[in-house]
Amino acid sequence: MSAVAALRLHPHDDVAVAVVALAPGAALPGGGHAAEAIPAGHKVALHPLAAGSVVRKYGQAIGATTQAVAAGAWVHVHNLGLGDAAPRLPGGGTATAPVPVTPRTFEGYLRADGRGATRNYLAVVTSVNCSAHVARAVARRAEDRLHEFPGIDGVVPITHASGCALDGRGAAIDVLRRTLAGYARHANFAGVLMLGLGCETNQLPDLLAAEGLRESDTLGATTIQGEGGTAATIAAGLERILAMAAAATGVKRVPMPLSHLTLGLQCGGSDGYSGITANPALGAAVDRLVAHGGAAILSETPEIYGAEHLLTCRATPVVADALMARIAWWEAHVAATGGSMDNNPSAGNKAGGLTTILEKSLGAVAKAGSTPLNAVYGYAEPVTARGLSFMDTPGYDPVAATGQVAGGANLIAFTTGRGSVFGCRPAPSLKLATNSDLFRRMAGDMDIDCGRILGGMSIDAMGEEIFEALVATASGRLTKSEELGIGDDEIQPWRLGATM
Amino acid sequence: MSAVAALRLHPHDDVAVAVVALAPGAALPGGGHAAEAIPAGHKVALHPLAAGSVVRKYGQAIGATTQAVAAGAWVHVHNLGLGDAAPRLPGGGTATAPVPVTPRTFEGYLRADGRGATRNYLAVVTSVNCSAHVARAVARRAEDRLHEFPGIDGVVPITHASGCALDGRGAAIDVLRRTLAGYARHANFAGVLMLGLGCETNQLPDLLAAEGLRESDTLGATTIQGEGGTAATIAAGLERILAMAAAATGVKRVPMPLSHLTLGLQCGGSDGYSGITANPALGAAVDRLVAHGGAAILSETPEIYGAEHLLTCRATPVVADALMARIAWWEAHVAATGGSMDNNPSAGNKAGGLTTILEKSLGAVAKAGSTPLNAVYGYAEPVTARGLSFMDTPGYDPVAATGQVAGGANLIAFTTGRGSVFGCRPAPSLKLATNSDLFRRMAGDMDIDCGRILGGMSIDAMGEEIFEALVATASGRLTKSEELGIGDDEIQPWRLGATM
Numbered sequence A, B: 001m002s003a004v005a006a007l008r009l010h011p012h013d014d015v016a017v018a019v020v021a022l023a024p025g026a027a028l029p030g031g032g033h034a035a036e037a038i039p040a041g042h043k044v045a046l047h048p049l050a051a052g053s054v055v056r057k058y059g060q061a062i063g064a065t066t067q068a069v070a071a072g073a074w075v076h077v078h079n080l081g082l083g084d085a086a087p088r089l090p091g092g093g094t095a096t097a098p099v100p101v102t103p104r105t106f107e108g109y110l111r112a113d114g115r116g117a118t119r120n121y122l123a124v125v126t127s128v129n130c131s132a133h134v135a136r137a138v139a140r141r142a143e144d145r146l147h148e149f150p151g152i153d154g155v156v157p158i159t160h161a162s163g164c165a166l167d168g169r170g171a172a173i174d175v176l177r178r179t180l181a182g183y184a185r186h187a188n189f190a191g192v193l194m195l196g197l198g199c200e201t202n203q204l205p206d207l208l209a210a211e212g213l214r215e216s217d218t219l220g221a222t223t224i225q226g227e228g229g230t231a232a233t234i235a236a237g238l239e240r241i242l243a244m245a246a247a248a249t250g251v252k253r254v255p256m257p258l259s260h261l262t263l264g265l266q267c268g269g270s271d272g273y274s275g276i277t278a279n280p281a282l283g284a285a286v287d288r289l290v291a292h293g294g295a296a297i298l299s300e301t302p303e304i305y306g307a308e309h310l311l312t313c314r315a316t317p318v319v320a321d322a323l324m325a326r327i328a329w330w331e332a333h334v335a336a337t338g339g340s341m342d343n344n345p346s347a348g349n350k351a352g353g354l355t356t357i358l359e360k361s362l363g364a365v366a367k368a369g370s371t372p373l374n375a376v377y378g379y380a381e382p383v384t385a386r387g388l389s390f391m392d393t394p395g396y397d398p399v400a401a402t403g404q405v406a407g408g409a410n411l412i413a414f415t416t417g418r419g420s421v422f423g424c425r426p427a428p429s430l431k432l433a434t435n436s437d438l439f440r441r442m443a444g445d446m447d448i449d450c451g452r453i454l455g456g457m458s459i460d461a462m463g464e465e466i467f468e469a470l471v472a473t474a475s476g477r478l479t480k481s482e483e484l485g486i487g488d489d490e491i492q493p494w495r496l497g498a499t500m
């Protein structure tokens, strides 16, 4: 593996990306040479392009030339525009159907209702901030006794800032209830205790009724006021969780098809390498997972804003309309709070080599691979579709991943260039470094070094390695964030509406 | 002390409140008798009232009679309206000047800059959710070693949900920075480590510059990316905090005037007794604190909405205008997020005996006592005025108290009828039960039983007891929530703007 100076991200691409600053005459992928100096991170033409030609990167149109471009020439704002090159119609189709593959299995937990799980946790889910301390105390004391109950990975306190002083009807409480219910029914939890204060707006009986949940041996519900205060509730909660631990101990992993895997896709702390190493490599892994019948969830709506057709062109009209409805919601939401949506390349983006909004968004969308978009979900809605789907979430890592996990994600793959230390119990989170320097500097936090692509490893081979790591992780291999015990503080339900 | 059937809340009142359902002929305060049946919680006239008379409760106008009312008659919606009885003009004046008193001291910590403190904590303050796990880990490991450093009360992790994916300019980040800076400079912290991830919107250098904070021996700042990951940052953070512990150990309490006390007023989980026991008794304690030169902060703007003149009539025109500007902000803020402000008595309020919005809001405002309103502060702004001031906050307990503590509150008094288990390190929080049943049921969480007012104890005597408890707490006596270790999860900065 020798260091590469320029990367072609997809076999159909018209441009390569300079990994380092290229001098005139530098060798390009496919045998050509740079005709002029190309700054690092910028694009260089791999063959002559007539004026008005569609230009492809990631195998997708990022714009059209505004003049003729010679082979080896620098491609940027002086000769590339948005044009009308982008496929804007649903089904216009750059999606590739998943290829048939030899069936694979992972070692998972088979739940009584037929669902597969990648971990075997218990949870204390709070209705309101007022029960957060007690929930943490129950979880901590229960974890201190887990040595008595082999095979249980931990007890997760699901705490948050909201649950009272919000409108008792409407989007804010609906989203909160859906998120908490999503955790309560997550397959990675063998048992859940719902814990309230007692007088909060987000009443537990209402939450359970609204979400179709019923109390059972594996789903308890109680309040601090009902139990008679902090100490009594900690004691009662601990007893209840330990009873669930006794029932859930000794459960064994069994082989099950990869269709039980639901992978949440995340990126945070992106850098100039995200779009050329970790993101496309994760996309290659997603294509493999989808081919095996698994599911992947792309999210972070603000990061595709203005380039929605990157996704609608891979979707049926019904799915495309659902996505456009979410985009319209965001425009109204952000305007109401006095902000504005803007995902256009900034001056800094352009200096770094990103020319159009399509190209910028493709860097984020690349982690979703190339298969059709099958469904669009609201935040924290249960993800039942297999293949690729989209869940509407903010771009903020903890809020976005919380929606995915609440929707059933039992694996997270997280690309990072600056160095995130994210975790999201009960789902393991694999951290994919976009560059080898980061991988070395934060070796205790990073799982996979995608910077090796800059050393000559192909995106496809990197995708294969990520795919195998996902299967191994689903089967029980600990991620770095799990080794470090990270993943409680990052559970952050999306908060809408005013705090009163 | 014998049980009372009806309470006159202030010597000037025209009505008493029935503590239990009164039969015709039941004795009333002052020697009269009920002329008809009076439901529990409802008002009864203490003397004849001509049509159009101002009616006073809490010593304040709550409305005017719409017809003549006989002594002993039930006073409610059938004979009491809002009228124009309320003093709507600034300086219109129901405030009573603080009475001179014999100087008192408490035993506090005197900081190098001359400020007084009620506790001696250290803190790890996070810029962003991404550093929450590391901050908690540092705090927990440091607390495990505090036995080596006598006189330090604990290490508080100041974590939150925000700090990235928000607008880098504007109210949302300004309020967040102000809140975090308020904790960083809180007198109850002998040392603070500011901890970021490294790539977040809320950059530590910008926060420090915007808030005029400078790194020093007692104010450190570092990032996880800068330190090289989770494990390295925990080790470095622990070393830094332990160095601060070594410098802060052995500090002794000394007598200092009560002007060093800043008391945050809170209520949460109110019930029908809040307005007649704990809140007016706390008000009597606040009048004493103010007379001694101390400061008290009333907050929870949505709970006075529609009855602002309860406060503006106690303020100069400048202070009154500042309050009205905050009210106008709330109207716009809540409308923008699709909600509406409404603090009018609900059907349930009316069934419980509350007739007008003035009366309802007075139940909350009663905890601020009767002295002039000297200042109005934005959320988390440093409270420098002595006497009574108002800080604009939501009503939601954790968010409201976080603003007060960030503003410098070093004591919290929290009235509760349903049973809150609130705590807010580094400030001790005294829990005042509105009824004795709650005090017994949640004995481990409640500090003071204000239900004794229903057994015949005067509001003034209860106020005296609360005042003495505040002084003792300020001097180091632990509150129930401190004994239970509560107060980290409840730190919740007010979040404005959209999460992107």
Ligand SMILES: [Ca+2]
Pocket (backbone or CB within 6 Å): A158, A159, A160, A488, A489, A490, A491, A492
């Ligand atoms: Ca949480």
Ligand SMILES: [Ca+2]
Pocket (backbone or CB within 6 Å): A266, A267, A268, A269, A300, A395, A396, A397, A400
């Ligand atoms: Ca993100």
Ligand SMILES: [Ca+2]
Pocket (backbone or CB within 6 Å): B158, B159, B160, B488, B489, B490, B491, B492
């Ligand atoms: Ca917190």
Ligand SMILES: [Ca+2]
Pocket (backbone or CB within 6 Å): B267, B268, B269, B270, B300, B303, B395
């Ligand atoms: Ca309240």
Ligand SMILES: [Ca+2]
Pocket (backbone or CB within 6 Å): B266, B267, B268, B269, B300, B395, B396, B397, B400
């Ligand atoms: Ca409150």
